[in-house]
Amino acid sequence: MIQVKNLYKEYCVAQKGKGLGGTVKALFKNEKKIIKAVNGLDFHVGSGEIVGFIGPNGSGKSTTIKMMTGILTPTSGEVLIDGRDITKQRKEVVNDIGVVFGQRTQLNWDLRLEESFELLRHIYRIDKKEYNETLAVMDSILGIHELLNKPVRQMSLGQRVKGDLAAAMLHSPKVLFLDEPTIGLDVGSKFALRKFIKEINAIRGTTVILTTHDLGDIQELCERLIIINNGVMMEDGNLSEIVERIAPYRTLVVEYYDSEVPSHPKAEIISVSDNIVRYKFMKSEITAAALISDLSATKPIKDVGIEEAGIDEIIKIAYTTKTTDGN
Amino acid sequence: MLNGRLDKYLYICKIRMIRSFTYKFEVYGNILMQSIIMITTAFFWKALFKNETFENGVTADSMMTYTVMSAALSVMFTTGVERRIQQSVEKGSIATDMMRPVNVFGIFLAEDIGNLIALIVQNLFPILLIGSLLIKVPVIVSLSAIPMFVGSLFLSMAINWLLAAIFGMWAFTAISMDALFQVKKHLIRLLSGSIIPIWFFPAWLSDILNLLPFVYIYQLPLDIYIGSATNDEICRRMLIQLVWVLVLATLYYLLSKKVLKKVMVQGG
Numbered sequence: 001m002i003q004v005k006n007l008y009k010e011y012c013v014a015q016k017g018k019g020l021g022g023t024v025k026a027l028f029k030n031e032k033k034i035i036k037a038v039n040g041l042d043f044h045v046g047s048g049e050i051v052g053f054i055g056p057n058g059s060g061k062s063t064t065i066k067m068m069t070g071i072l073t074p075t076s077g078e079v080l081i082d083g084r085d086i087t088k089q090r091k092e093v094v095n096d097i098g099v100v101f102g103q104r105t106q107l108n109w110d111l112r113l114e115e116s117f118e119l120l121r122h123i124y125r126i127d128k129k130e131y132n133e134t135l136a137v138m139d140s141i142l143g144i145h146e147l148l149n150k151p152v153r154q155m156s157l158g159q160r161v162k163g164d165l166a167a168a169m170l171h172s173p174k175v176l177f178l179d180e181p182t183i184g185l186d187v188g189s190k191f192a193l194r195k196f197i198k199e200i201n202a203i204r205g206t207t208v209i210l211t212t213h214d215l216g217d218i219q220e221l222c223e224r225l226i227i228i229n230n231g232v233m234m235e236d237g238n239l240s241e242i243v244e245r246i247a248p249y250r251t252l253v254v255e256y257y258d259s260e261v262p263s264h265p266k267a268e269i270i271s272v273s274d275n276i277v278r279y280k281f282m283k284s285e286i287t288a289a290a291l292i293s294d295l296s297a298t299k300p301i302k303d304v305g306i307e308e309a310g311i312d313e314i315i316k317i318a319y320t321t322k323t324t325d326g327n
Numbered sequence: 328m329l330n331g332r333l334d335k336y337l338y339i340c341k342i343r344m345i346r347s348f349t350y351k352f353e354v355y356g357n358i359l360m361q362s363i364i365m366i367t368t369a370f371f372w373k374a375l376f377k378n379e380t381f382e383n384g385v386t387a388d389s390m391m392t393y394t395v396m397s398a399a400l401s402v403m404f405t406t407g408v409e410r411r412i413q414q415s416v417e418k419g420s421i422a423t424d425m426m427r428p429v430n431v432f433g434i435f436l437a438e439d440i441g442n443l444i445a446l447i448v449q450n451l452f453p454i455l456l457i458g459s460l461l462i463k464v465p466v467i468v469s470l471s472a473i474p475m476f477v478g479s480l481f482l483s484m485a486i487n488w489l490l491a492a493i494f495g496m497w498a499f500t501a502i503s504m505d506a507l508f509q510v511k512k513h514l515i516r517l518l519s520g521s522i523i524p525i526w527f528f529p530a531w532l533s534d535i536l537n538l539l540p541f542v543y544i545y546q547l548p549l550d551i552y553i554g555s556a557t558n559d560e561i562c563r564r565m566l567i568q569l570v571w572v573l574v575l576a577t578l579y580y581l582l583s584k585k586v587l588k589k590v591m592v593q594g595g
Contacts (some may be wrong), residue, residue, distance in 0.1 A: 011593070071422045073591045092429050106423045110346060122338035123427050 052222030158189035180281035247309035344439030395458035409495030468554030520546030
């Protein structure tokens with residue numbers, strides 16, 4: 001559905017020297033510096049996938065999304081949506097994509113939501129019957145019916161994002177791009193949004209590309225994860241596989257009856273507080289059951305718990321490990 | 328097919344029209360301001376002319392018609408395109424507009440047309456009424472002048488809109504847009520004959536002005552309306568007017584391509 005081939009984006013930034021001298025100098029001679037925002041991305045997204053596109057701030061994810069949606073022209077490389085080049089055939093391809101930017105609305109500030117929708121209906125030339133059907137589906141998932149008569153400027157952020165989502169889906173795009181859709185939303189709105197993404201993916205088979213900093217979004221929605229940093233692909237794969245590979249360990253939390261704690265050759269003690277000890281162990285070396293039985297053989301155990309490596313930890317590791325050897 | 332493609336712009340036009348009809352305060356303010364300008368200009372000409380006749384047959388009476396019609400035309404030459412371009416660049420909405428299967432400048436034009444329709448109903452008729460009651464009923468010089476007047480008025484509006492759009496596109500490179508807009512506004516006000524007809528200027532100056540596009544916004548349709556030019560002269564000037572429309576349209580087309588490309592390379 002989406003094919004990204006050897007994508008590069010360079011920005012030319014004028015560099016000014018420091019202080020007055022630098023400013024004066026810049027009047028005569030501009031030193032240009034080239035910043036590589038996206039540095040050779042290659043990937044393929046299949047139809048009906050939900051892909052989490054993540055990376056720290058300034059990693060190039062928004063630039064990539066902008067190139068994938070046809071707003072930015074790549075320096076080199078190409079993006080094919082359903083086999084067509086977004087840069088060369090923009091006017092046709094935009095009919096197949098829907099985009100929501102969490103940080104800015106595409107709805108008309110002064111218009112009532114319904115008028116904005118009606119405008120989009122004319123712009124995309126959507127058949128009235130089809131439009132009504134889509135609107136009914138959107139209403140059943142998002143409950144936007146009561147918002148239709150409200151001007152966008154009077155809406156809360158949560159309501160506005162709902163409006164934006166419905167607006168992006170009106171022309172039934174094959175691909176939906178969501179750039180930080182949950183930013184600034186409360187728990188309830190986040191939940192509604194995740195439900196929406198899951199349902200349109202299930203009902204309409206829409207391919208979803210999602211950038212987010214919200215780990216809950218990733219955990220709940222994305223089977224596949226693409227992690228980028230400094231414009232370079234860090235990881236691309238199944239969420240659980242990445243977890244398995246980057247963090248192949250678990251943490252066993254054991255509570256004893258007193259503060260004298262035993263150690264184990266295959267587990268590392270990472271913290272001790274009073275009677276509670278945390279053991280970090282490799283899944284490949286020892287099973288949790290074996291570790292528990294070994295420990296309980298040396299000392300009576302009051303309580304145990306097992307913690308998986310958190311997704312935030314994984315992302316932190318993925319962000320840092322390759323950046324050091326990459327650049 | 329064409330109908331289907333135009334449909335979206337018609338809808339944008341309609342929405343803009345409805346919105347313009349709701350801004351009551353702006354309307355009253357505009358009518359008041361235009362009326363004040365119109366009335367003071369009229370008194371100025373009255374005092375200046377007494378009962379004399381100007382060399383090209385213009386009398387105090389036809390000067391009154393000129394003044395009222397100039398105020399009426401200024402309503403029709405209201406454009407929002409330069410502000411719209413500036414705002415959409417500042418807010419970055421130009422990028423999101425480009426994700427849609429529409430021409431961004433087509434949207435701006437449709438909005439200005441919608442706004443114009445509202446202005447004609449809300450502002451043009453009241454100003455003509457006030458002018459007729461307080462100054463003079465502005466009667467066209469002869470019925471045969473009507474088609475020429477309407478024709479040149481359309482070309483005037485085209486020049487006016489294209490100039491506004493071209494100035495608006497400077498928003499991408501200029502540092503202070505407001506200053507630029509002021510410059511444009513006063514250039515048009517002084518050099519187009521909207522307040523002072525250019526036949527009052529020295530010959531060398533009016534010769535230069537006749538080569539610039541500004542006089543073809545106000546002066547030409549007004550000259551046709553009050554009959555202060557011969558038919559031959561009108562035909563010749565309408566031809567220049569048409570040439571200006573074509574030149575500006577070409578310039579506009581090239582600039583818009585360049586500007587959109589720049590947005591797409593730099594990210595708005």
